[in-house]
Amino acid sequence: xKYASLVRLVIIVGLIGLIEVMCRTGVxxxxxxQPPTLxxxxxADILVSGRYNAAIAKTLTNSAIAFVSxxxxxxxxxxxxxxxxxxxxxxEPLFATYYAIPVLAFYPLLIILFxxxxxxxxxIGFMLxxxxxxxxxxxxxxxxxxxxxxxxxIARLSRAATARRITLPYAIPFxxxxxxxxxxxxLIGVIGSEFIMSTGGMGFEISFAYNNxxxxxxxxxxxxxxxxxxxxxxxxxxWERLVLGRRGMQ
Amino acid sequence: xxxxxxxxxxxxxLEGVTKVFRGxxxxxxxxxxxxxxxxxxxxxxxxxxxxxSGCGKSTLLEVLAGLATVTEGTATFEGRxxxxxxxxxxxxxxxxxxxxPWLTVAENIGFGLRxxxxxxxxxxxxxxxxxxxxxxxxxxxxxxxxxxxxxxxxVCIARTLVLQPRLILLDEPFGALDQQTRLxxxxxLLKLWRETGATVFLITHALDEAAMLAxxxxxxxxxxxxxxxIIETGWxxxxxxxxxxxxxxxxxxxxxxxxxRAESLKVLGKGTDAA
Numbered sequence: 001x002k003y004a005s006l007v008r009l010v011i012i013v014g015l016i017g018l019i020e021v022m023c024r025t026g027v028x029x030x031x032x033x034q035p036p037t038l039x040x041x042x043x044a045d046i047l048v049s050g051r052y053n054a055a056i057a058k059t060l061t062n063s064a065i066a067f068v069s070x071x072x073x074x075x076x077x078x079x080x081x082x083x084x085x086x087x088x089x090x091x092e093p094l095f096a097t098y099y100a101i102p103v104l105a106f107y108p109l110l111i112i113l114f115x116x117x118x119x120x121x122x123x124i125g126f127m128l129x130x131x132x133x134x135x136x137x138x139x140x141x142x143x144x145x146x147x148x149x150x151x152x153x154i155a156r157l158s159r160a161a162t163a164r165r166i167t168l169p170y171a172i173p174f175x176x177x178x179x180x181x182x183x184x185x186x187l188i189g190v191i192g193s194e195f196i197m198s199t200g201g202m203g204f205e206i207s208f209a210y211n212n213x214x215x216x217x218x219x220x221x222x223x224x225x226x227x228x229x230x231x232x233x234x235x236x237x238x239w240e241r242l243v244l245g246r247r248g249m250q
Numbered sequence: 251x252x253x254x255x256x257x258x259x260x261x262x263x264l265e266g267v268t269k270v271f272r273g274x275x276x277x278x279x280x281x282x283x284x285x286x287x288x289x290x291x292x293x294x295x296x297x298x299x300x301x302x303s304g305c306g307k308s309t310l311l312e313v314l315a316g317l318a319t320v321t322e323g324t325a326t327f328e329g330r331x332x333x334x335x336x337x338x339x340x341x342x343x344x345x346x347x348x349x350x351p352w353l354t355v356a357e358n359i360g361f362g363l364r365x366x367x368x369x370x371x372x373x374x375x376x377x378x379x380x381x382x383x384x385x386x387x388x389x390x391x392x393x394x395x396x397x398x399x400x401x402x403x404x405v406c407i408a409r410t411l412v413l414q415p416r417l418i419l420l421d422e423p424f425g426a427l428d429q430q431t432r433l434x435x436x437x438x439l440l441k442l443w444r445e446t447g448a449t450v451f452l453i454t455h456a457l458d459e460a461a462m463l464a465x466x467x468x469x470x471x472x473x474x475x476x477x478x479x480i481i482e483t484g485w486x487x488x489x490x491x492x493x494x495x496x497x498x499x500x501x502x503x504x505x506x507x508x509x510x511r512a513e514s515l516k517v518l519g520k521g522t523d524a525a
Binding site for chain 1: 315316336340341342344346347348350351352353361362365393395
């Protein structure tokens with residue numbers, strides 16, 4: 001284990017230990033928060049009992065749909081926008097200010113458009129993620145060296161083949177940055193919207209537990225969301241390391 | 251014998267080739283980069299071009315590669331005009347590292363072959379032969395980031411050669427390499443040239459490289475680049491880097507430098523008499 005990783009682990013374990021002590025000694029009351037060891041025990045109970053499996057499945061499925069759509073649409077849109085100069089000039093200022101817009105505020109409109117099903121939540125997750133993928137895809141394609149584009153012409157590749165065989169593979173490290181952001185944004189979008197416009201999912205269950213002072217459910221579900229986000233991010237980071245390692249970029 | 255080809259058959263013909271880059275934006279003047287240039291390359295000839303920086307050498311190569319169109323004149327390859335599209339049978343090696351960093355050495359070499367209709371077995375056999383020919387045995391599965399600059403350039407040369415081009419265009423292919431590696435890579439190139447019988451058109455800054463490798467050397471003027479003189483080296487086809495020990499080698503490089511010094515001084519704005 002690297003020294004930095006060790007220090008990180010010590011900081012995390014130290015903070016959790018501190019919260020544990022503060023909860024056990026009454027500095028933090030039980031009404032406010034349970035000790036982390038009890039949270040983990042309750043989380044294990046929740047997972048073993050399976051009583052929140054439907055909510056977990058709903059959130060993960062909707063987040064996955066939002067994430068995959070954001071990546072597929074984002075990469076395709078990035079390639080198209082890069083190829084049409086006028087479109088890029090028109091859209092780039094909008095991308096720059098996009099994240100200043102609180103997408104969640106559009107939830108009434110999305111309910112009117114898509115009803116009270118899963119679609120508005122997926123839509124919010126998608127809307128939050130897609131622009132990050134587009135912007136990073138554009139950034140990656142911008143960096144493809146001219147000599148590789150000349151090589152594509154020498155090999156007489158079509159535009160589609162150039163994108164598939166040269167432009168996108170070169171841009172992958174940059175696209176992966178967008179993918180990581182899209183992953184986080186999809187989860188944030190879906191779980192966030194479950195808080196305000198859903199009757200199911202992990203966001204709804206956390207909100208429901210909070211309104212009923214049910215700390216034994218609320219904190220374990222929050223920790224589960226945390227573990228899910230960290231786990232998924234670690235998978236993408238592993239992939240990123242593999243890609244960068246092959247290119248001698250780390 | 252002067253080169254494996256030199257059979258007299260014209261392989262490439264440039265007639266009045268001129269390139270003017272139109273000024274971008276209001277008030278920007280046009281840039282007359284090249285020409286007019288008239289030149290015939292014999293089939294199987296090794297032709298090198300030297301000239302001061304910015305004289306249009308690379309533009310000339312891009313015209314031949316079909317990567318740039320001419321403003322005036324015509325360029326033909328095997329009797330067919332080159333009109334801004336890469337002609338069949340032309341391979342190009344650039345100075346910059348053109349390896350695909352996400353592909354292994356074998357995948358890089360086979361890149362262009364996979365766009366052809368060749369059966370997979372033939373593609374694999376050609377790649378294997380190229381790996382061996384270019385001294386890359388044991389590195390077929392390596393990524394470019396694991397190779398030296400010289401090895402990466404060998405991968406790029408191999409990627410061009412596996413397509414068995416009849417005209418090989420080289421744009422300062424050894425420019426980023428150290429002197430020893432350049433001499434040895436030059437030897438490799440001569441060997442491959444003899445084996446393939448292709449016509450080679452080499453752009454280089456290095457006078458010794460041009461003098462060692464080429465049958466004929468074209469000396470270009472400062473911009474707009476024109477051919478000032480064509481020097482015949484008279485070397486045998488089976489030459490290698492030891493040719494630099496010949497007294498004629500010194501005479502050729504001296505002659506090249508006389509021309510280039512004057513043209514380079516013009517580029518620097520110092521006139522021909524400056525010290």
